[in-house]
Amino acid sequence: MPGLVNPGGSTRSTAVPKATREHIDNLKTAVRSALGIPDHTTVLIQQLACTEPGCPPVETVVAVLSTPRTVWKLPSATPDLTIAELRRAIEEHPEGHDHADHD
Numbered sequence: 001m002p003g004l005v006n007p008g009g010s011t012r013s014t015a016v017p018k019a020t021r022e023h024i025d026n027l028k029t030a031v032r033s034a035l036g037i038p039d040h041t042t043v044l045i046q047q048l049a050c051t052e053p054g055c056p057p058v059e060t061v062v063a064v065l066s067t068p069r070t071v072w073k074l075p076s077a078t079p080d081l082t083i084a085e086l087r088r089a090i091e092e093h094p095e096g097h098d099h100a101d102h103d
């Protein structure tokens with residue numbers, strides 16, 4: 001059936017690995033416990049390409065949609081981002097942090 005999207009097939013998907021749902025859930029849980037925020041606070045975990053000089057090609061953006069909104073950018077692809085790395089970023093910069101390790 002030409003022209004149909006082929007889920008799981010070898011169409012030109014990028015070389016960037018995707019994090020599993022479970023890994024993302026674990027990261028969200030780590031964010032909530034590190035910050036002591038309730039389960040109903042929305043936490044977003046997104047893998048994004050970054051084009052800034054000195055950046056890795058793929059970063060993970062963590063956003064907590066509370067007031068004020070807090071965002072961390074971590075220089076790892078989401079599947080490679082560990083709970084420990086995420087917790088350390090939050091503990092060192094509880095107010096949020098853009099582009100760790102860029103100097």
Ligand SMILES: [Zn+2]
Binds near residue numbers: 052
């Ligand atoms: Zn960047």
